[in-house]
Amino acid sequence: MNLPISLTVNGVRRNVELEDPRVTLLDLLRERLDLTGTKKGCDRGQCGACTVLVDGRRINSCLALAVSLDGADILTIEGVAHGSELHPLQAAFIAHDGLQCGFCTPGQIMSAIGLIEEGQAGDDPERVREGMSGNLCRCGAYAGITEAVLDAQRSLTGAKQGRAA
């Protein structure tokens, strides 16, 4: 059974023929589209390393079948920077030491982009920690991650307000 699907990945339309419906979005990104920035940690929805945005919402790409997402708009870590200019969250993770080994970092950053877009946490560190609890960091860089998210939240919402004014 051949299953043709079409996805927009980081702004580029990608047409893919799936030979097998078992392919997850995560495996499609890594194995077929060579976008290996998205990481496979637990592969069971428990660690958050595979977090990407689907139609603007952060989800675990390991627990989504690619075939079911036909037509969706996907944003991965490869698509967040503008050329050599880092996304504000990427810059904030570096500035605040929000990582050590870096394996969970793409998932952390995609999750944080989703968190800020959701607009529920604001500048409350407790709501940021709770909202980021789906992303585990075995190096324990949580303090820096929280600082980075709060910092980027301030600059991103400030920029938005600046544009509105």
Place this chain on the structure above:
Amino acid sequence: MKHFDYVRPASIADAVAAAAEPGAVYLAAGTNVLDLMKGGVIRPNRLVDVTRLPGLDRIEHLPDGGVRIGALVRNADLGHDAHFAKSWPAVAEALLSGASAQLRNAATVGGNLLQRTRCGYFYDPASACNKREPGSGCDARGGENRLHAVLGWSEACIATHPSDFCVPLVALDAVVEIEGRGGRREVALEALHRLPGDTPERDSVLEPGDLIVALRLPGDAAGFAAHARYIKVRERTSFAFAVVSAAAGLRIEQGTIRDARLALGGVAAKPWRARAAEQILAGASPRAEAFRRAAETALADAKPSGDNQFKIELAQRILVRALTLAAAGTPQRVPALPASPFSSKAGALIDA
């Protein structure tokens, strides 16, 4: 993962027909189904993808003050819907206390109701499990069972239902709308899930092909909104299933409880409505003494199924805590740590 056929029906009727075949399973977000398939816990021949079915993703506020929630509404969308949270704050709090933000963004209302137990032996195909493989035995009985059921369990199965969402729903008389081969019917949520008895492989009363299309909360249940909480003890601060949880709703008039709604999670194979305890609270003063008596009544029939005697006392304390916090008034906004029994202010304690 075993190979399967993938079908994406365009109508509910086509979906029901496709899913009524032996070995067929519905796929919505897949946050539970794919996890179970990856572990070899379930091995469906066919996935019936319902995510494109029209009309199932709406939250409709009804003229009687009730609400009808389509089965494909995502947990996060419902939990963060301000209108919904105002009328049904304990339900919103339960939703936002479950899983992680990523999973809540994907997971659907219908899927949440039908998620399978998190019993470690059910999840391990090398273990005996009557729910996964009828007649094979129950390795949980003599195994690691401190988190297992204390109410309604049987010799065949001591698993618990893991949903947070279902606990306030069952307290508030939620009704499930089901489309099946015989047409549409309604089942009270309290009657949807089954206790294990001798047939733990059947989690619910659903028949092959049955599709949950919507969930309804009746208007009169919104009368508990001013005093409604969901409280959940977890083994870590966030992103964990309940060891024990409780939903409490009170209608308080002139310092007296007129009506109460109580339910427990993490104690049985279904969300556990505590009706006898509700009776004790009706007409009582909203104080610790009445709360404790209600909690003792709610757990009167509990018995340990293993190393979980502690859950009986814990469940009573969590009921008292939920009632105490509900009596104090529903917070304006779901707290930063939804459903946490612990204060989010450093150094501050809440005494049950």
